[in-house]
Amino acid sequence: MLPPPGSCSADVPDETGRYGKFGGRYVPETLVYALDQLAAEYEAACGDATFRGELDGLLQNYVGRPSPLFFARRLTAHCGGAEIWLKREDLNHTGAHKINNTLGQALLTKRMGKKRVIAETGAGQHGVATATACAHFGLQCVVYMGEEDIRRQAPNVFSMKLLGAEVRGVTSGSRTLRDAINEAMRDWMSSVETTHYILGSVVGPHPFPKIVRDFQAVIGRETIQQSHAQFQGLPNTVVACVGGGSNAAGMFYPLVGHHEVELIGVEAGGRSSSPGDHASPLTYGSPGILHGSFSYVMQDEDGQTSPVHSMSAGLDYPGVGPEHSYWKSTGRVNYTCCSDEEALAAFDVLASCEGILPALESSHAVAHAMAWARERSSDQRIVVCLSGRGDKDASEIARLKRG
Amino acid sequence: MPFVTAGDPDLEFTSAVIEELVARGASMCEVGIPYSDPIADGQVIQESYTRALSRGIKVSDILQTLGQLAPRINGPLVTMVSHAIIYRHGMERYADALQDKGIAGMIVPDLPVDESDGLAAVCKTRDLSLIQLVTPTTSRDRALKIADTSSGFLYYVSVAGITGERSVVPQELQERVGWLREQTSLPVCIGFGISQPEHVRVLCQVADGLIVGSAIVRRMADAATDSRDQALRQVGDYLSSLLAVMDAR
Numbered sequence: 068m069l070p071p072p073g074s075c076s077a078d079v080p081d082e083t084g085r086y087g088k089f090g091g092r093y094v095p096e097t098l099v100y101a102l103d104q105l106a107a108e109y110e111a112a113c114g115d116a117t118f119r120g121e122l123d124g125l126l127q128n129y130v131g132r133p134s135p136l137f138f139a140r141r142l143t144a145h146c147g148g149a150e151i152w153l154k155r156e157d158l159n160h161t162g163a164h165k166i167n168n169t170l171g172q173a174l175l176t177k178r179m180g181k182k183r184v185i186a187e188t189g190a191g192q193h194g195v196a197t198a199t200a201c202a203h204f205g206l207q208c209v210v211y212m213g214e215e216d217i218r219r220q221a222p223n224v225f226s227m228k229l230l231g232a233e234v235r236g237v238t239s240g241s242r243t244l245r246d247a248i249n250e251a252m253r254d255w256m257s258s259v260e261t262t263h264y265i266l267g268s269v270v271g272p273h274p275f276p277k278i279v280r281d282f283q284a285v286i287g288r289e290t291i292q293q294s295h296a297q298f299q300g301l302p303n304t305v306v307a308c309v310g311g312g313s314n315a316a317g318m319f320y321p322l323v324g325h326h327e328v329e330l331i332g333v334e335a336g337g338r339s340s341s342p343g344d345h346a347s348p349l350t351y352g353s354p355g356i357l358h359g360s361f362s363y364v365m366q367d368e369d370g371q372t373s374p375v376h377s378m379s380a381g382l383d384y385p386g387v388g389p390e391h392s393y394w395k396s397t398g399r400v401n402y403t404c405c406s407d408e409e410a411l412a413a414f415d416v417l418a419s420c421e422g423i424l425p426a427l428e429s430s431h432a433v434a435h436a437m438a439w440a441r442e443r444s445s446d447q448r449i450v451v452c453l454s455g456r457g458d459k460d461a462s463e464i465a466r467l468k469r470g
Numbered sequence: 471m472p473f474v475t476a477g478d479p480d481l482e483f484t485s486a487v488i489e490e491l492v493a494r495g496a497s498m499c500e501v502g503i504p505y506s507d508p509i510a511d512g513q514v515i516q517e518s519y520t521r522a523l524s525r526g527i528k529v530s531d532i533l534q535t536l537g538q539l540a541p542r543i544n545g546p547l548v549t550m551v552s553h554a555i556i557y558r559h560g561m562e563r564y565a566d567a568l569q570d571k572g573i574a575g576m577i578v579p580d581l582p583v584d585e586s587d588g589l590a591a592v593c594k595t596r597d598l599s600l601i602q603l604v605t606p607t608t609s610r611d612r613a614l615k616i617a618d619t620s621s622g623f624l625y626y627v628s629v630a631g632i633t634g635e636r637s638v639v640p641q642e643l644q645e646r647v648g649w650l651r652e653q654t655s656l657p658v659c660i661g662f663g664i665s666q667p668e669h670v671r672v673l674c675q676v677a678d679g680l681i682v683g684s685a686i687v688r689r690m691a692d693a694a695t696d697s698r699d700q701a702l703r704q705v706g707d708y709l710s711s712l713l714a715v716m717d718a719r
Contacts, residue, residue, distance in 0.1 A: 083584065093553050093580045095510040096616075097630050100607035239516060245507065252509040257631035259607060356554040357507065359580070369529045370558030371506040 075397035077323045079390065084273020086393035092272040094359040098252070101259040106274040108179050113281075118174060125170050126285065129203070130160045132167075134286075136293035136450070141420040142437070149443035151436055152302065153453045154290050156314065157425065163455030164286060164314045165196035169265055171282035173200035176263040183207040183262040187251040189216055189244030189310070190381030190428060191223025192455055193267030198232035200265075208232040211250040213242040216380045219463045241374060244310075244384045248358050268311025269388030272359030276316075276388050283317025290450060291321055298448060304329040304439060307452035308431040309349065309402065310382035312391045314454035320390075323399060332391060333435045335377030336404035346375035348387050349395050349402040362389040378407040378467060379427035381455075409434040411467065414457065426455035427464070471659060472709060473500040473550065473683035475515065477522035479694050481535040486698070487690060490706045492543045495713045499545060500577065500681060503532060505552040510579045512634030514684040518691060529555060530567075537571030546574035548601060548622070553581040553589075561592045568598055575599025575622045583616045590619050599623070604650060606630050606640070617654040623679065624654060628662045634684045636663035644676045651678070670715045682712065 079086045092102060112118040126132040135155045143151045156164040169186075176184055184206050188194030194210040201208035210227055214236045217224050227234050240246040248271070255264045269276040269283075294301050305322060307315035309332040319330050337345035345351065348363040355364040357372060365373040365385040377383040394400035410427060413434035417425050425433055429452070436451045443449075457464070472491045476484050488499050504519035504527060511519070536547055549568065556564045556578065568576065575598045581589060583602060593600040599622025604613045607630050617624055626647050628639055643660070651658050660673055661681030673680055686705055693701035 091585055092582060093585060094582060095579050095605075096582050096603045097510075097605045097607050097627065099582050099584070099612075100609075239520070240506065249507050249509050253512070253632050256510065257629075259630055356552075356557050356580075358509075361557075366554070366558060368558065370552070370555035371523060372554075 075323060075394060075399035077320065079393065080273060080277055084277070086390045087396055089354070089362050089392040090273055090276060090389035091361050092359060093356050093361065094272045095256060097256050098259065098272070101255065102272055102274065104179065105175070108175055109274060109278050112175060112178060118178070122171055122174055126167065130166050130170070131158065132285065133289045133293070134158050136290060136297060139421050142417060143440065145416060145420050146437050146440040149303070149440040149445065149447035149449055151440050152448060152450045153423070154286060154318065154450055156286060156452060156454045157423070157429070157456035161192070161196045161199050162458065163192040163196065163426065164283060164317065165193045165267060166199065167285055167317065168267065168279050168282040168313065169193070169196040169200040172263065172265040172278065173204050173206060176206060176265070177204055179263060181261055181263045183258065184265055185209045185211065185251050185254050185258070185262055186265045186267060187211045187244065187247035188267065189247065189383060190379065190426070191216065191220040191227070191459060192381060192426070194232070194234070195223050195226050195230070197265050197267070198227045198230035201232065202230045209254070210234050211237050211247040211254070213237045213244060213247050215242040216244065216247070220380050220459055221462070222459050243380065245372065268313040269316040269390060270311040270358055270360060270386055276360065276390055279313050280316040280320055280390060283313050284320045286314065286317040286452060287319060287321030290318065294450070301325055301328050302448040302450040304331060304449045305452070306331040306333060306432050306436050306439065306449060308333050308382060308428050308454060309387060309391060310335065310346070310384045310428060311386070312388040314452050316388055316390055318452040319394070319400060330400040331435060332400055332402045333431045334402060334404040335379060335382035335431060336406040337376040338407060343374045344376050345404065346377040346383050346385065347404040348385060349391060350404045354392065357386040360389050362392040363387050363395070379410070379431070381426070381428040382431065403435065405431045405434045411464070413437055414464065423453070424457035424461070425453055426457045427460045429454045471498050471500060471679050471681045472496050472686050473502060473681060474690060475502045475504060475518040475522060475687050476532040477504060477525065477527035478518040478687070478690060479521065480525070481531060483693055483698060485535055485539050486702055487705055488539060488547070489543060490702050491709055492545045494706045494709050496709060497545055497679065499547050501532070501536060501547055501549050503529060503549055503551040503555060505555060507554070508552065510632055512632040512684060514688050515633050518687045529559065533567050533571050533573070536573055540572035548575045548577060548599065549573060550577045550579065553578050556589065561589050565592045565596050565598055569596045575601055577601045577603070577625060579603065583612070583619055586619060593621065601625050603627055606642070606646065613650060614653060617650070617656060620656060623657040623659050624650065625681070626650060626658055626660045626677070628660050628664065631662065633662055635665035639663060639669050639673065643673070647676045667712060667715045670712045674716045674719060
């Protein structure tokens with residue numbers, strides 16, 4: 068039975084960082100001090116008009132916001148159904164939505180009087196966005212990145228170095244995003260007094276999922292305004308890809324109270340639905356603890372994190388933000404997944420129909436939107452959060468196509 | 471008090487090491503349950519966990535082995551275990567299993583006091599210890615709260631950082647631990663970074679116990695290349711060298 072509409076609150080998390088039963092703070096005692104400090108600083112910053120003004124100014128003049136809401140006319144014709152609109156986060160400075168969060172957190176770093184920043188990155192987009200914000204504010208920057216991701220996202224590694232960041236390769240575990248988060252947390256354990264950890268997604272211990280969501284919520288707020296301006300209403304459906312889930316959380320959060328809008332999150336279906344072949348904890352996983360938070364996760368019966376796979380480095384993660392688990396449990400957002408193959412096909416179609424190279428991550432959302440649009444009539448509209456651009460993926464796509 | 475990783479390279483060796491350490495005079499033993507994402511651990515313990523897990527070790531096998539060992543040794547065993555593992559097993563089921571195997575309690579390094587009420591209650595009804603951690607970044611008020619909900623002993627983490635051998639122990643450590651001991655009736659033991667006789671000489675006067683982890687795990691790892699008897703003797707001799715410093719006081 069579906070929960071009643073309205074059982075999903077936008078007034079989350081509570082003060083302990085809970086989204087319903089999800090979220091919380093499962094971290095070593097050493098980090099509690101830094102998390103308390105961050106929560107207090109964030110609260111103070113929220114009430115500070117100067118902080119808000121400085122961030123808004125940067126989003127407008129440095130990032131280039133608002134990002135356009137674009138009607139994909141030829142893609143719509145290609146699918147032959149509902150109108151497909153693209154929220155163009157790929158046009159932001161540094162090429163993805165990640166910069167919305169890193170500028171906000173870099174400003175918080177400055178407020179806390181810290182001079183050093185660490186970050187993890189999967190696809191490298193968050194690493195580049197962090198390195199960029201640190202260069203802008205004159206902060207020292209160290210980015211942890213799995214060796215496997217360093218291989219498949221080489222252009223971003225190069226950019227980070229050019230921006231003055233130190234990229235530290237992570238060779239433990241699966242050598243991907245999950246291990247990069249472990250390593251960043253370990254660094255933070257020893258450096259909490261002087262260092263801020265700019266976490267890149269709506270995952271991790273409280274208050275990170277809330278802070279990242281709030282900084283990304285500009286995506287959803289703009290989408291609401293632009294929809295009213297361009298088609299005098301709200302779309303029927305909004306779709307976003309979900310790895311850790313930051314672009315989706317930023318897009319969905321302002322829309323949670325608009326019950327008439329269907330929200331769909333698309334996870335990485337990878338090669339198949341067999342364990343280890345995908346990265347879809349909301350679709351195939353169960354609630355458990357990973358990286359300081361209680362949320363859906365891919366684990367074995369002992370609580371050990373399971374291997375996951377996605378061709379897209381940004382979605383190749385065994386966990387997901389706790390608010391997504393909450394939205395799933397309340398039925399407010401529907402979660403599905405899309406295979407590597409479907410995402411690659413969508414990449415090609417968007418490239419040839421619209422002249423836009425989407426990131427492999429965002430291609431998952433495009434694939435689902437195309438399938439959705441085909442089944443609907445032309446008076447319906449779907450908005451896709453096009454979270455990033457695909458330039459970084461060009462060589463990896465060439466490699467995948469060679470098979 | 472030594473820390474050993476369970477199942478590195480196998481449970482038979484883990485058992486032998488614990489027996490050896492207790493025979494050499496360890497007062498109790500902390501057994502690390504390997505976890506895939508141990509964020510509080512440095513390279514030595516991380517790698518030992520990875521080695522154990524790559525051999526497919528299961529929590530049930532570890533507890534089985536500890537259950538056979540517990541009655542044979544003269545000193546309690548406690549498990550160091552991630553809450554990810556406890557949650558997946560179920561807090562009550564995990565606690566029941568410990569009790570059933572004669573294990574004295576648990577240290578859960580990723581369960582801060584704000585989240586530990588449920589597990590503390592489960593432990594209390596079973597007479598299991600829930601050993602909680604206090605660190606240099608813990609405020610005094612918070613340390614008192616942690617002391618209140620902890621049982622067995624209090625684990626004082628010597629540095630803001632991860633596990634691993636360090637050459638020097640922080641200056642303020644003695645004063646901080648001294649203060650904490652005045653506030654609680656629980657024994658206070660210090661861990662993280664302790665590996666050298668000099669550390670023991672300085673710290674054994676201020677603490678009720680000292681925990682040595684990475685330095686032992688590193689020597690245990692030699693069992694993969696050297697002969698087991700030799701690794702066993704090395705670990706034992708190392709512990710004896712630390713205990714000799716304490717006895718000399």
